[in-house]
Amino acid sequence: MTMTPSDRAERELKNLEAVAGNGLLHRRAFLRGGAALAGAMTGYTLVPSASGQQLADDAWSLVPGVTVPDYGTRSRFEKNVVRTLSNPKGEPRTQHARTPHHLLNGTFTPNGLHFVISHAGDPDIDPDKHRLVIHGLVKQPLVFTLDALARYPMVSRMAFVECGGNSAPLFSLEPIQASVQALHGLVSCAEWTGVPLSTLLDEAGIDPKAKWIVVEGGDPPHVSRSVPLAKAMDDAMIALYQNGERIMPGNGYPMRLLLPGWEGNMNTKWVRRIQLTEGPGMTFYEARTYAPVLPGGKAYRFYFIQEVKSFITHPSPGLALKGPGFYEISGIAYSGTGRIAKVMVSADGGKSWAQAALQQPVLNKAFTRFRVPWRWDGGPAVLQSRAWDEAGYEQPTRAQLVAARGETTRVPAVTGFPSQHYNAVTSWSIERGGEVKHVYA
Amino acid sequence: MYTRSLLGFAVTLTLALSARVAFAQTPNLGKPISPADIAAWDINVLPDGSGLPPGSGTPADGARIYAAKCSACHGPEGKGGVNGRLVGGDPIKIIDAEKTIANFWPFATTLFDYIRRAMPWPKPRSLTNEEVYALTAYILSLNKLIGENDAMNAQTLPKVRMPNQDGFIVRFPDRTP
Numbered sequence: 001m002t003m004t005p006s007d008r009a010e011r012e013l014k015n016l017e018a019v020a021g022n023g024l025l026h027r028r029a030f031l032r033g034g035a036a037l038a039g040a041m042t043g044y045t046l047v048p049s050a051s052g053q054q055l056a057d058d059a060w061s062l063v064p065g066v067t068v069p070d071y072g073t074r075s076r077f078e079k080n081v082v083r084t085l086s087n088p089k090g091e092p093r094t095q096h097a098r099t100p101h102h103l104l105n106g107t108f109t110p111n112g113l114h115f116v117i118s119h120a121g122d123p124d125i126d127p128d129k130h131r132l133v134i135h136g137l138v139k140q141p142l143v144f145t146l147d148a149l150a151r152y153p154m155v156s157r158m159a160f161v162e163c164g165g166n167s168a169p170l171f172s173l174e175p176i177q178a179s180v181q182a183l184h185g186l187v188s189c190a191e192w193t194g195v196p197l198s199t200l201l202d203e204a205g206i207d208p209k210a211k212w213i214v215v216e217g218g219d220p221p222h223v224s225r226s227v228p229l230a231k232a233m234d235d236a237m238i239a240l241y242q243n244g245e246r247i248m249p250g251n252g253y254p255m256r257l258l259l260p261g262w263e264g265n266m267n268t269k270w271v272r273r274i275q276l277t278e279g280p281g282m283t284f285y286e287a288r289t290y291a292p293v294l295p296g297g298k299a300y301r302f303y304f305i306q307e308v309k310s311f312i313t314h315p316s317p318g319l320a321l322k323g324p325g326f327y328e329i330s331g332i333a334y335s336g337t338g339r340i341a342k343v344m345v346s347a348d349g350g351k352s353w354a355q356a357a358l359q360q361p362v363l364n365k366a367f368t369r370f371r372v373p374w375r376w377d378g379g380p381a382v383l384q385s386r387a388w389d390e391a392g393y394e395q396p397t398r399a400q401l402v403a404a405r406g407e408t409t410r411v412p413a414v415t416g417f418p419s420q421h422y423n424a425v426t427s428w429s430i431e432r433g434g435e436v437k438h439v440y441a
Numbered sequence: 442m443y444t445r446s447l448l449g450f451a452v453t454l455t456l457a458l459s460a461r462v463a464f465a466q467t468p469n470l471g472k473p474i475s476p477a478d479i480a481a482w483d484i485n486v487l488p489d490g491s492g493l494p495p496g497s498g499t500p501a502d503g504a505r506i507y508a509a510k511c512s513a514c515h516g517p518e519g520k521g522g523v524n525g526r527l528v529g530g531d532p533i534k535i536i537d538a539e540k541t542i543a544n545f546w547p548f549a550t551t552l553f554d555y556i557r558r559a560m561p562w563p564k565p566r567s568l569t570n571e572e573v574y575a576l577t578a579y580i581l582s583l584n585k586l587i588g589e590n591d592a593m594n595a596q597t598l599p600k601v602r603m604p605n606q607d608g609f610i611v612r613f614p615d616r617t618p
Contacts, residue, residue: 092562093524120562134471135479142471143478152468171536199467214485221559222566224485273482282488282548284555288540291609297533299545301609406536418537 020354022347023375024329027357030373083113084181086415094119096415097250098185101313101332107359107367108158109188111243116250117163117186120220123270127246127254130218132200132238136275139205146254149238152195157237157260158366160334162187162306164263164290165417170398170426173407175438178414180316183426183438187306189334189367190251192258194239197232201276210276214283215257218272225266226280227259231304235260238271261336261365262304263421265290292419295406300421308335308395309423310343310370310387321434324378329356330371335389339363342388343370349382349427349441350397356385381430382441398424398440486554490599493553496570497594500587503579506572510561519583524562528583533608543584547609549601553577553593574598 019026074081081104083097097116099109109115116122127146135141166186169176176183201213206229213232216224227236237258239247247253252269259267265285280286280302291299310333315321329347333340339362344353356370370385387395396404401424412418427441476483486492512522519527530541538544542552557573559565568576578593587593587601 119559120565133474133479133482135474135476135483141474141476141479143474144471148468148470148472151470200471203467203469203471214487216482216485216558220565221562222484224554224558275483275485277485277487279487279489281485281554282551284551284559287548287551288546291540291545293533293536293538293540294610295536297535297538297608299533299609300612303612305613408537409535410537412537 020352022381023377024347024354025373027372098181099188100181102180102316102319107369108190111248114188114251115186122249123219130254133273134204136277137207137210138276142204149195154193156191156193158191158363159260160189160367161264161267164420167422168417169414170422171408171419172411174411175440176414177438179318180313182414184311190243192239193241194237197236197238209278212277212280214275214277214281215268216273217268217270219270224283225285292421303421306336307423308387308389308393310385311426312383312385315436316428317436317438324376327374328371329374331385333368333370333387337393338390340368340387341390344386345372346384347381350384383428384425386425396424484558486550488548488550493595494570496574497592498571498575498578499592500579500582500589502575506575507579527580545605547603547606549598549603
């Protein structure tokens with residue numbers, strides 16, 4: 001009897017050893033299983049079938065296509081891949097636009113889908129009239145035009161930017177049923193290009209008494225934050241480009257402060273002024289807003305670092321599984337304290353774990369895509385991911401985080417911010433029909 | 442739950458320093474600017490009062506300005522409306538408590554700084570320094586943090602003690618100078 005390709009695939013699948021409960025396979029199962037396995041795992045049947053459709057030339061291949069536009073946009077069939085807006089009618093308050101992680105793949109966020117928080121809309125800044133001033137405890141206060149900065153030696157780096165309030169709905173005492181976009185959509189990753197801030201501060205001449213910078217934007221609320229000078233001299237950048245083009249208006253056009261790995265609100269957009277000071281300004285956003293309250297009533301001050309975190313994007317709520325069989329579990333991991341060292345994935349609510357493959361290159365303070373092959377048997381499963389970084393930090397479980405940071409006393413609005421800096425494990429439950437739900441496990 | 446790699450930190454620091462040496466010769470394309478030319482933007486106020494401008498305002502002055510320019514969003518007498526209330530607030534016991542000026546804000550100077558840079562929301566930077574002092578005095582007085590006849594100015598404002606001044610823990614003491 002001759003073996004068909006599908007027979008071979010079936011046999012190799014049966015021989016594959018699950019490395020953790022509920023069907024998690026070795027992260028290199030694709031490579032070990034060979035082409036037949038790869039075919040089976042992507043869901044295509046290899047059995048010659050009478051139901052197969054006879055191919056014919058498609059209409060779009062028989063006439064000339066549309067004229068190439070001067071600025072490209074995605075296919076009209078992708079029009080549903082959009083950010084979700086908190087104030088779609090421009091209501092007069094802070095606006096949020098969240099990244100649709102479940103509809104993207106890879107590691108960087110397209111510019112039109114990068115998350116935005118604007119406290120009074122995006123200012124319409126004329127780049128020729130914009131100025132950046134450095135003053136305070138310096139030998140010589142300086143003013144820079146965009147033209148001047150564009151002549152400086154530049155650096156490029158991938159970096160995630162995450163709102164300090166991202167994932168805040170997970171502080172809820174009960175799991176809120178919402179998409180990964182609603183729960184984790186206030187983080188994005190881009191390649192930023194610009195001038196190291198240390199170069200500009202050195203040119204102004206730093207007074208030895210200076211220990212902080214107070215940074216201000218040119219937006220209507222003139223959002224300001226204090227940053228330790230040590231961070232400013234380490235890896236801070238005045239960014240001019242985002243994924244190769246000028247920064248988007250919502251992300252700080254024509255220039256923003258980039259503080260890799262630190263709280264999004266500190267990465268001052270539309271940056272226009274940097275004052276060197278001995279102490280922090282205790283501005284509204286650091287004194288009041290980004291000061292998460294702890295159980296008992298005290299609050300953290302200067303919660304600058306976005307700590308190690310991961311979440312599964314595929315599958316996730318809204319992306320139902322279409323029957324038992326093979327799927328790739330994938331998601332995003334990142335840390336404000338270095339490169340991702342390891343991501344473990346569980347399909348049985350944390351009882352057993354499989355190590356995920358990390359998409360190379362794994363970059364410092366940037367998104368790392370992780371992937372694990374999985375055979376779903378159609379039964380209940382709870383998917384989790386947990387990340388570690390090169391500095392030795394581990395992503396806490398939800399129980400660990402709640403023990404230290406507390407949870408809410410009532411279910412908050414999904415767009416609300418009952419606290420900040422949630423970086424614990426997220427759990428997705430796979431229901432019998434393939435629906436994905438947010439659970440605590 | 443957390444550990445710290447000193448080695449990783451040292452390596453990062455070394456790389457950062459050597460990168461800076463490589464750029465020792467920099468373009469110097471910034472133009473010198475005088476304090477007088479920065480003045481219109483020089484609006485930071487720090488907790489010790491540095492940055493506070495000349496001028497003064499009383500709660501009574503502030504009440505009139507508030508009614509005209511603030512109550513549409515924050516409600517009459519700071520009781521809240523489209524936007525958050527500016528008066529009252531129970532002591533904070535739970536993580537999702539409402540943070541108010543009286544129960545949370547650690548420094549009175551933040552009030553002056555924020556009103557001057559961001560308020561009123563539809564027309565920021567439209568208030569005079571005298572008006573900002575008066576509004577600051579009015580809101581502090583509504584919260585009974587100063588007397589109803591106390592004027593706020595560069596000398597008095599930094600001395601206002603806020604109830605929750607000591608309610609904070611620095612999250613990363615090893616990383617904050």
